[in-house]
Amino acid sequence: MDVDSHGPSVLQAKPTTTLDWDAVAAEIGGELTPSSAQTAIGGLTATLADWLAEEPQTQQEILETERDTDTDVRVVDNLEDPMDIDELASGTSRPRGVTIGGNPDWYPWPDRETCIFDIMCHLPRSLFSDNQMETILWCLSLLGIDNKPSLSTLKKVDELLQEHCGVESICYKGPLGHIYYANDLAAIISQELANPLIRKHLRFYPEDAGTHASQAWHGRQWLRELSPRIASPMIRIGAQDFYTYEPAKLADGRVIMPIRWFTKGGISGTQVFHGEVWMLCPVVTESGQRSYIVHEYKTIWFTAAELSLAFPTMIATFAASRLPDLQILIGEHLSQVTTRSS
Incomplete structure (x- = not known):
């Protein structure tokens, strides 16, 4: 091929070859069979043309055709007009307003329906938009569900619940x-x-489990080192409440001041309350006043079953029992030689 080096080269496009199917069919002596896709399209076109040319069927004819072709489908008879079909009845509407605790069985929600919808609206990682909730409520209305809360009611309940227990x-x-x-x-x-x-x-109290330690409440830090002022301050024995740093009386007559409560496994395996206490010693001052001194250096342990009287009961009965007034503590012994006045 000669190329002119002084001018731009021009590429000649190849002519498009067109296959004459009629000539090919004449040479082979017959007609060519169309492809399966062409056959299907032709069949659909012919069927559509025939259907458009026919007279429209009445509702009764359509129902009879459905009954003949599908025996598993129930067809309502005697329908001459499509408008004869009953409309879907809406469910009974609920009263206006939101009342927290209206139904005690579903507190703090007003009722069962609101509870279910509120839980559905707050499913983790599956939140519903307002449009989705409106659609769900609309579907329930068409199904005849009664007492459905509106979207505004659900939002109001959510605000009240967040304020009440959020x-x-x-x-x-x-x-x-x-x-x-x-x-x-x-x-x-x-x-x-x-x-x-x-x-x-x-668990609110540490447990004295000896050398065994498998839970957080078995730790020595909670049992011995945690400040009693931030530990659990009270136990209830019968109808009496015994608090730390309040005088109490044991069954043997000793007056004590509990500073710590803990549990310990009993013979039957159940946990039994125990206490760590300081002893209170009655004294008489030079002026003749009777009172108590707290012996902080003298710590004893006892079971809660040994407790007899709580502080309020002792205040009401100390005069009849001829005991010093427990509301007056004149000092505390930090050791056997150190005394601190109140």
């Missing part, structure tokens, strides 16, 4: 000036305490 997020400012939020720990603990499924698994 967990507040508290804003804090870090040492570098950054802002962060943390959920209120006290509110979380209060909700756990109010949950009967959780409450029975919570």
Whole structure:
């Protein structure tokens, strides 16, 4: 091929070859069979053309055709007009307004329906939009479900529940000036305490398990080193409440001041309350006043079954029992040689 080096080269396009199917059919002495796709399209076209050319069927004819072609489908007879079909009845509407605790069985929700919808709206990682909830409520209305809450009612209930028993997020400012939020720990603990499924698994007192340690409440830090002022301050024996740093009386007549409560396994394997206490010693001052001195250096341990009288009962009966007034403590012994006045 000669190429002119002084001018631009021109590429010649190849002519398009067109196959004459009629000529090919004449040469082979017959017609070519169309492909399966062409056959299917032709069949659909012919069927559609025939259907358009026919007279429209009446409702009764359509029902009879469905009955003949599908015996498993129930068809309603005697329908001459499509408008004769009954409309779907809406469910009974609920009264206006929101009342928390209206039904005690579903407290704090007003009723069962609102409870179910509120839980559905707050499923973890499966939140519903307002449009989706409106669609669900509309479907339930068409199905005749009664007492459905509206979307505005659900939002109002959510606001009331958050105010009544929600967990507040508290804003804090870090040492570098950054802002962060943390959920209120006290509110979380209060909700756990109010949950009967959780409450029975919570432990509030350390356990003296000896050398065995498999749980947090077996630790020595909680049993011996934790300040009694932030540990569990009270136990209930019968109808009496015994508090730490309040004088109490044992069954043998000794007057004590509990400073710590803990549990210990009994013979039957059940946990029994025990106490760590200081002894109170009655004294008479130079002026003749009778009172007590707390012997902090003298610590004893006892079982809660040995407790006899709590502080309020002792205040009401100390005069009849000829005991000093327990509301007056004149001092405390830190050791056998050190005394500190109150």
